[in-house]
Amino acid sequence: MNSYCAATYRCYDEKADFDKKALGIAVGLTVGSWTDLPEAKKAEMERHLGKVLSVTVHEPSGPEKTASDRYADITIAYPDANFSRDIPALLVTVFGKLSMDGRIKLIDLSFSPQFISGFPGPKFGIAGVRNLLGVHDRPLLMSIFKSVIGHDLAALREQFYLQAAGGVDLIKDDEILFENPLTPIEKRVEACLQAAEQAKRETGQELLYAVNLTGPTFGLLDHARKAIAHGANALLFNVLAYGFDVLSELSRHPDIKVPIMAHPALAGAFYPSAYHGIAANVLLGKLMRLAGADLVLFPSPYGSVVMPREENMAIKEVLLTEAAESYVYSGSSSANNVQTGAPAGTSAVASDSVGTPAGTSGRSAAAAPVLPLKTSFPVPSAGIHPGLVPLILKDFGDQTVVNAGGGIHGHPMGTIAGGQAFRQAIDASKSGIPLQDYAANGHSELQAAIQAWGSKG
Amino acid sequence: MNSYCAATYRCYDEKADFDKKALGIAVGLTVGSWTDLPEAKKAEMERHLGKVLSVTVHEPSGPEKTASDRYADITIAYPDANFSRDIPALLVTVFGKLSMDGRIKLIDLSFSPQFISGFPGPKFGIAGVRNLLGVHDRPLLMSIFKSVIGHDLAALREQFYLQAAGGVDLIKDDEILFENPLTPIEKRVEACLQAAEQAKRETGQELLYAVNLTGPTFGLLDHARKAIAHGANALLFNVLAYGFDVLSELSRHPDIKVPIMAHPALAGAFYPSAYHGIAANVLLGKLMRLAGADLVLFPSPYGSVVMPREENMAIKEVLLTEAAESYVYSGSSSANNVQTGAPAGTSAVASDSVGTPAGTSGRSAAAAPVLPLKTSFPVPSAGIHPGLVPLILKDFGDQTVVNAGGGIHGHPMGTIAGGQAFRQAIDASKSGIPLQDYAANGHSELQAAIQAWGSKG
Numbered sequence: 009m010n011s012y013c014a015a016t017y018r019c020y021d022e023k024a025d026f027d028k029k030a031l032g033i034a035v036g037l038t039v040g041s042w043t044d045l046p047e048a049k050k051a052e053m054e055r056h057l058g059k060v061l062s063v064t065v066h067e068p069s070g071p072e073k074t075a076s077d078r079y080a081d082i083t084i085a086y087p088d089a090n091f092s093r094d095i096p097a098l099l100v101t102v103f104g105k106l107s108m109d110g111r112i113k114l115i116d117l118s119f120s121p122q123f124i125s126g127f128p129g130p131k132f133g134i135a136g137v138r139n140l141l142g143v144h145d146r147p148l149l150m151s152i153f154k155s156v157i158g159h160d161l162a163a164l165r166e167q168f169y170l171q172a173a174g175g176v177d178l179i180k181d182d183e184i185l186f187e188n189p190l191t192p193i194e195k196r197v198e199a200c201l202q203a204a205e206q207a208k209r210e211t212g213q214e215l216l217y218a219v220n221l222t223g224p225t226f227g228l229l230d231h232a233r234k235a236i237a238h239g240a241n242a243l244l245f246n247v248l249a250y251g252f253d254v255l256s257e258l259s260r261h262p263d264i265k266v267p268i269m270a271h272p273a274l275a276g277a278f279y280p281s282a283y284h285g286i287a288a289n290v291l292l293g294k295l296m297r298l299a300g301a302d303l304v305l306f307p308s309p310y311g312s313v314v315m316p317r318e319e320n321m322a323i324k325e326v327l328l329t330e331a332a333e334s335y336v337y338s339g340s341s342s343a344n345n346v347q348t349g350a351p352a353g354t355s356a357v358a359s360d361s362v363g364t365p366a367g368t369s370g371r372s373a374a375a376a377p378v379l380p381l382k383t384s385f386p387v388p389s390a391g392i393h394p395g396l397v398p399l400i401l402k403d404f405g406d407q408t409v410v411n412a413g414g415g416i417h418g419h420p421m422g423t424i425a426g427g428q429a430f431r432q433a434i435d436a437s438k439s440g441i442p443l444q445d446y447a448a449n450g451h452s453e454l455q456a457a458i459q460a461w462g463s464k465g
Numbered sequence: 466m467n468s469y470c471a472a473t474y475r476c477y478d479e480k481a482d483f484d485k486k487a488l489g490i491a492v493g494l495t496v497g498s499w500t501d502l503p504e505a506k507k508a509e510m511e512r513h514l515g516k517v518l519s520v521t522v523h524e525p526s527g528p529e530k531t532a533s534d535r536y537a538d539i540t541i542a543y544p545d546a547n548f549s550r551d552i553p554a555l556l557v558t559v560f561g562k563l564s565m566d567g568r569i570k571l572i573d574l575s576f577s578p579q580f581i582s583g584f585p586g587p588k589f590g591i592a593g594v595r596n597l598l599g600v601h602d603r604p605l606l607m608s609i610f611k612s613v614i615g616h617d618l619a620a621l622r623e624q625f626y627l628q629a630a631g632g633v634d635l636i637k638d639d640e641i642l643f644e645n646p647l648t649p650i651e652k653r654v655e656a657c658l659q660a661a662e663q664a665k666r667e668t669g670q671e672l673l674y675a676v677n678l679t680g681p682t683f684g685l686l687d688h689a690r691k692a693i694a695h696g697a698n699a700l701l702f703n704v705l706a707y708g709f710d711v712l713s714e715l716s717r718h719p720d721i722k723v724p725i726m727a728h729p730a731l732a733g734a735f736y737p738s739a740y741h742g743i744a745a746n747v748l749l750g751k752l753m754r755l756a757g758a759d760l761v762l763f764p765s766p767y768g769s770v771v772m773p774r775e776e777n778m779a780i781k782e783v784l785l786t787e788a789a790e791s792y793v794y795s796g797s798s799s800a801n802n803v804q805t806g807a808p809a810g811t812s813a814v815a816s817d818s819v820g821t822p823a824g825t826s827g828r829s830a831a832a833a834p835v836l837p838l839k840t841s842f843p844v845p846s847a848g849i850h851p852g853l854v855p856l857i858l859k860d861f862g863d864q865t866v867v868n869a870g871g872g873i874h875g876h877p878m879g880t881i882a883g884g885q886a887f888r889q890a891i892d893a894s895k896s897g898i899p900l901q902d903y904a905a906n907g908h909s910e911l912q913a914a915i916q917a918w919g920s921k922g
Binding site: 037039041052053055090091092094095096097099100101104105108111112114154155156157182183184188222224225250251253254272273275277278281283284285286315 | 553643769
C-alpha cells in the first residue's frame with residue numbers, strides 16, 4: 009500500500025482555476041509531468057504521483073470583500089516514496105519551490121504513520137518533565153532571566169536564586185545569551201545550579217534550568233554533552249535559527265539526557281502574514297513536537313508580543329492531543345483525475361479526509377493516530393503577570409507552563425515575591441477561588457501584583 | 466574599540482513613535498534595561514548597549530495612501546561583544562524576538578570586520594568555479610534535470626548525457642531528489658559522471674554536476690564525503706531547510722573540496738511579504754555569501770516563479786560586489802540618546818553610515834570592506850528560454866549562470882539542441898549580434914527556440 013504525507017495550502021488568487029492549480033502542484037512537485045508519459049510508464053510512476061485530496065474555494069463575498077480576498081484551501085498528498093524521513097526533505101518537497109509561487113501559505117501538514125515512524129518525538133514530554141520535577145497536580149511556573157548580557161557569574165547566580173526562591177519550577181536563559189567570557193555555559197550551569205540547591209533548601213522544590221545551547225551546528229552535540237556533564241538538567245534551543253532537523257538530531261541522541269525547550273526566535277519571519285509563510289500551528293506546533301521539543305514557547309495572546317488566541321489554541325491542540333491527527337491515504341482512490349487525464353475541476357477533489365481528528369475521518373481514510381509521540385508542554389509567553397493566570401488556565405488547562413519575566417522581576421515587593429505571587433495565583437485558580445478573594449486572604453504578594461498589573465479572574 | 470553589526474528594519478505602524486520604538490529595540494535586545502542602571506554600572510555595560518543609528522519615517526502621502534502605509538526604516542547597531550560569530554547568534558539577536566513584534570521586516574544586515582572574520586566565505590567563488598570549468602569569457606550555462614523521481618540510474622544517465630552533450634557547464638539535481646533505492650547518491654554520481662565523460666569526448670567541455678546533499682544534519686558531512694569519494698565535483702544544498710549555519714559548517718570544512726550551490730527552497734516563506742520576514746537580498750544574498758555558497762539560485766524576474774527585478778538586482782549586487790559594504794561603527798558617537806536619557810526623537814538619529822558602499826560612508830564611519838570574501842555566482846532561475854539570454858546578460862552581465870530546465874528539455878529539436886540553442890544565444894549576445902540575426906545565420910537550434918518561445922533581444 010502506498011503511503012502519503014499531506015500538505016494544505018491557502019492560495020490567494022483573483023481568478024485562478026484552483027483545481028487546475030492543485031493538479032499542477034500534485035504533478036509538478038512529484039513526478040514532474042504525467043499526461044505525456046507512456047501508459048506503461050504511468051503504471052510504474054503511479055506510486056510517485058501526488059494526489060489532489062481537496063480543493064475548497066472561498067469566493068469573496070460581503071461588502072468589504074474584494075477580488076484579492078479570493079482564495080482556496082488545497083490539500084495535496086505526497087507519496088512517502090519520494091522523500092526521506094526527515095523534516096528538510098518533507099518541507100523541501102511540499103513547500104520548497106512552491107513557497108515562491110505567488111500568494112501561498114502552508115497552513116497544515118499531516119504525517120503518514122510510515123513517515124512519523126522515523127521520529128522518536130519528545131524524549132521526556134509533559135509526563136517526563138513532570139516526573140523530573142515531581143509536580144503532577146498543577147501547571148508549572150517558569151521564570152526568565154531579567155537581563156544577562158554583560159553580567160558576571162555572581163550576578164547571574166544571584167538573579168537565579170531570587171527566581172528559584174519564589175517557587176518557580178523552571179528557569180530559562182535568555183535566548184540571546186551566547187558563549188561569552190563572563191558566563192561560559194559550563195560555569196553558568198554550575199553557578200546557577202548551586203543557586204538552585206540553595207533555594208531548594210528553603211522551598212523543597214526541584215528546578216530545571218534550561219541553559220541556552222548555542223554555537224556552530226556540528227559542535228552542538230559536544231557542547232550539550234559538556235553542559236550536561238557540568239550538571240545541566242535542561243536545554244534551551246533556538247530551533248528556527250538552526251533548522252528543525254537539528255532539534256530532531258539532538259532530541260533523539262542518547263547523550264541528550266535532559267528535556268529540550270524550543271524557543272520561537274525568528275518565528276515571526278514565518279507565521280504572521282496571511283499570504284506567505286508557514287502557519288503557527290505547523291511551525292510551532294506539529295513540527296516542534298515531531299522534532300522532539302519537550303516544551304515549546306510561543307507568543308501568548310495576552311501580552312505585548314501577541315499571537316491571535318485561535319492560533320494559540322491550534323498550537324495547544326497540536327502539542328497536547330495524544331492520539332492526534334488521523335491520516336491514512338492509501339492511494340487507491342481513483343478520485344484524482346490525473347489518472348484519467350480528465351480536465352481539472354471535474355473529479356479532482358477527492359473525498360479522502362486529511363488531518364481530521366481520529367475517529368472522525370472521512371470515507372476513504374482509516375482512523376489511525378499519526379502523532380504517536382509524547383506530548384509537549386505549551387508555554388505561552390510574553391506579557392504574563394499573576395492576574396492573567398486564571399485566563400491562561402482557562403485557555404490551556406493544567407498542562408501548560410506559566411512563563412513570566414517582567415511579571416516576576418518587576419513585582420513591587422521584589423523577585424522572590426514575584427514568583428510567590430504567581431504560585432498563589434495558580435493555587436487560587438486551581439481551587440476555583442477568585443484571585444481578589446485569595447489575595448485578600450493573607451496573600452500579600454498576589455495582592456501587590458494585582459494592584460500593580462490588574463487581574464482577569 | 467567596540468565593534469558592531471547592524472540591522473535595518475522596515476516597521477509599519479499607523480501611529481507609533483518610531484524613535485521610541487528604535488530605542489526600545491536597541492536597549493531591549495541588548496542590555497535589557499538602561500535608565501534604571503546605576504551610573505557606575507552604565508560605564509561597564511556601555512560596551513554591550515545597542516545603538517540607534519538611524520530612524521527614517523515615511524508618512525503616508527498621496528491619494529491612495531492610508532495610515533496603514535506609515536512606516537519607518539530603523540537601523541540598530543548591535544555590539545559584537547553580545548553574540549558569538551555564527552549566523553544563528555546574529556539572527557536570534559537582531560530578529561529573534563523582534564520578528565514577532567508587529568509588522569516588521571528585516572531588510573538589511575551589515576557585518577563588522579570582526580564578525581565577518583569568523584567566516585571564510587565561498588571556498589571557490591566565481592573565479593574558482595570558472596577555473597574548474599576552464600571557462601572565463603562568458604556566462605555559464607546550467608541545466609536542470611527534467612524529472613528524476615521514480616527514474617532509475619539508466620534513465621538519469623541518459624538525461625544527463627543529453628544535457629551535457631548540448632554544451633552546458635553545470636547540471637544540477639532536482640532539489641526534491643532525496644536518498645532513494647533507485648538512485649542513491651554514490652551511484653548517481655558515478656552514472657552521471659560517466660555520462661559527462663561521454664559528452665566531453667564530443668564537446669571537449671568540463672562539467673560540474675551538483676548532486677543534492679540531503680538527509681540528517683549530523684550525517685551531512687559523511688554523506689558529502691561519500692559523494693565526493695565517488696567523484697562528485699559539486700554539491701546542491703537546500704540551505705533554508707537546514708539553516709545557514711549548516712552551509713557555513715560545510716563550506717568551511719576542508720573535506721568539502723567542491724563548490725556548493727545554494728538552492729532557495731522555502732525562501733518564499735521569508736521574503737515576499739512587505740510586512741514580515743527577511744528581504745531577499747539578505748536571505749539569498751548576504752547570508753548565502755557569508756555562509757559560503759559558491760553559487761546561489763533565486764527566482765528570476767523573467768519566468769513564472771518570479772521575484773521583482775529590483776530584488777534580483779539587490780541580490781546580484783550583494784553577491785558580486787568585491788569590496789562590498791562598508792560598515793564600521795565605533796560606538797564612540799554620542800548621538801545615541803540612551804546615554805543621556807534625553808527623550809527619544811531629539812538626538813537619537815545618529816549620522817553614522819551603515820550599509821553604504823565603501824568610500825561613500827558617513828561622517829563617523831570609516832570606509833572598510835566588510836565582505837572580504839570571494840564572490841558568489843548569481844543564478845536567476847525559472848522560466849528561462851534562449852530568447853531571454855540578452856535580457857539576462859543585460860541585467861546580470863557576464864558573471865552569472867544562465868539556468869534552464871524546460872527551456873532545454875522542451876526544445877522542439879530535443880534536449881541536446883536545447884543546450885546548443887542557449888550556447889548560441891550566449892555567443893550572439895556576447896558578440897552584440899541580435900538573436901534573430903544570429904539564428905538566421907545557420908543556427909537552427911536557436912532559430913527553433915525563438916520560434917517556440919520568442920525573443921527579447
